[in-house]
Amino acid sequence: MRLTRKRLCSFFIALYCLFSLYAAYHVFFGGRRGAPAATFRVLRKGAAPARAWRGREQSSLESEEWNPWEGDEKNEEEHRVKTSLQILNKSTKGKTDHTIQIWGKAAIGLYLWEHIFEGLLDPTDVTAQWREGKSIVGRTQYSFITGSSVVPGYFSIDVDNVVLVLNGREKSKAFYATQWLVYAQNLVQMKKLRHLAVVLLGNEQCDNDWISQFLKRNGGFVELLFIIYDSPWINGMDVFQWPLGVATYRNFPVVEASWSMLHDKRPYICNFLGTVYKNSSRQTLMDILKQDGNNKLCWVSAREQSAWSAPSPPALCSEASAVEHSLVAASRNK
Numbered sequence: 001m002r003l004t005r006k007r008l009c010s011f012f013i014a015l016y017c018l019f020s021l022y023a024a025y026h027v028f029f030g031g032r033r034g035a036p037a038a039t040f041r042v043l044r045k046g047a048a049p050a051r052a053w054r055g056r057e058q059s060s061l062e063s064e065e066w067n068p069w070e071g072d073e074k075n076e077e078e079h080r081v082k083t084s085l086q087i088l089n090k091s092t093k094g095k096t097d098h099t100i101q102i103w104g105k106a107a108i109g110l111y112l113w114e115h116i117f118e119g120l121l122d123p124t125d126v127t128a129q130w131r132e133g134k135s136i137v138g139r140t141q142y143s144f145i146t147g148s149s150v151v152p153g154y155f156s157i158d159v160d161n162v163v164l165v166l167n168g169r170e171k172s173k174a175f176y177a178t179q180w181l182v183y184a185q186n187l188v189q190m191k192k193l194r195h196l197a198v199v200l201l202g203n204e205q206c207d208n209d210w211i212s213q214f215l216k217r218n219g220g221f222v223e224l225l226f227i228i229y230d231s232p233w234i235n236g237m238d239v240f241q242w243p244l245g246v247a248t249y250r251n252f253p254v255v256e257a258s259w260s261m262l263h264d265k266r267p268y269i270c271n272f273l274g275t276v277y278k279n280s281s282r283q284t285l286m287d288i289l290k291q292d293g294n295n296k297l298c299w300v301s302a303r304e305q306s307a308w309s310a311p312s313p314p315a316l317c318s319e320a321s322a323v324e325h326s327l328v329a330a331s332r333n334k
Helices: 002-029 031-045 047-062 070-092 108-116 171-189 209-214 259-263 281-289 291-296 319-332
Strands: 098-104 131-137 140-146 161-167 195-201 224-228 239-242 270-277 298-305
Touching (some): 108 161, 108 195, 171 209, 281 298
Parallel strands (some): 098 140, 161 195, 195 224, 224 239, 270 298
């Protein structure tokens, strides 16, 4: 009797060990292999759909490009990227190597801060005379100030690096912007500022010569210039082209970068959403897009207006010329 009990216990122990080994093998090595089969068994309830699915499944399995775990791998990669960014933010939290202040004296400054840096402003009232915000990107701390109370000589300066956002589209605006540049020049000479960059809303007729004397390559102090609209000065070294952005006063939402936005192939090489006035550079832009089927390369949504009397700007100095150059480059790469 005792011998029979020992054999029975040994049998159950051996059976338990075998079952444990099988379960471990199934969990660690058979998870992916069993997923398609399980799905296939569920779909087998209907005969006709099952046969159609088997045909599609077989043809898909025979294709070398098909990957049944592509969605899972994409989600895992996206999760790893988000985790890496979180780790970076935690590791650099409270540790900054550089401090940069942005002085926003043009509406494009709001586009820079709210849409590119995705920063917040206090107070939120757009009519406030003084608005400010802070943001940390990597190991650099950025701060932003704007409003009618931001006047040369009437606010404290406790940074060495400044980005000055100016409007130079018209002569009156350029005169006001020059006063800011003279003020910044005095700060550099007094060693209160070390580095200065300018984001400039340029002139569509390329009448930007007034700022050339302030560029460092011409003996001035502006190390970097980011200019809106096309310009023959752009060289990718100290003068760069800058996007016009969006009309912030129309309350366009801030679009957060997504995985597909950063990694998927873009269906268009350019896009335009705005008002088109007659005899303006935007009208020239529309004419260019209609040539040789270029409008199929770009996404366009235009609103026509007739109230405009300014002459068409010359080549190399307008919104249209920059798009024309892109279209020519794209056609050459086909």
